[in-house]
């Protein structure tokens with residue numbers, strides 16, 4: 001009881017449940033479990049983000065806070081020429097993300113367990129996608145935004161989703177502060193999808 005979905009090593013009894021969902025016209029199956037975000041369902045914010053995001057061919061993509069893997073796996077299946085990295089601090093989530101990648105035939109993904117960008121230190125991405133851990137606190141989410149800017153290639157994008165009532169507007173303000181451009185991409189069902197874009201010019 002009372003265990004957060006962002007616990008590193010959940011101790012709650014396993015209660016696996018497989019779900020089938022359609023995203024952008026494709027069928028996906030995901031095994032979910034207790035101790036991992038959104039057990040037995042696809043979060044509405046996650047769906048809104050996947051449906052809203054445009055993934056250019058050949059992108060190097062990061063799904064930060066992947067949970068059981070819906071965002072990264074959908075990106076990998078919808079963009080077979082992309083290379084997708086998925087990170088979560090929760091070991092149980094990482095295990096599920098690996099299994100779900102195999103279950104959906106996504107060979108172009110790599111799951112790395114750890115906190116924040118530490119497991120991909122030194123790497124640069126075209127696109128960082130995240131349904132961030134709002135419950136871990138604003139400090140953690142603001143740090144993800146700042147670190148994303150450091151890990152994006154010129155012209156790269158960070159796309160986030162958050163509940164309107166859980167501070168989506170303050171995230172948009174933070175995006176505008178950190179990135180050269182920020183905007184709301186989509187809204188619906190009480191959620192907002194927002195993006196921050198880095199300058200095209202190489203600033204290295």
Ligand SMILES: C[S@@+](CC[C@H](N)C(=O)[O-])C[C@H]1O[C@@H](n2cnc3c(N)ncnc32)[C@H](O)[C@@H]1O
Nearest residue numbers: 006037046065066067088089090115116131133
């Ligand atoms: C809101 S959930 C989203 C999960 C999944 N992407 C989805 O849409 O169903 C946020 C995820 O971030 C993970 N998380 C929390 N703090 C983290 C951190 N510092 N680094 C990496 N992942 C973290 C949690 O374990 C959780 O799986």
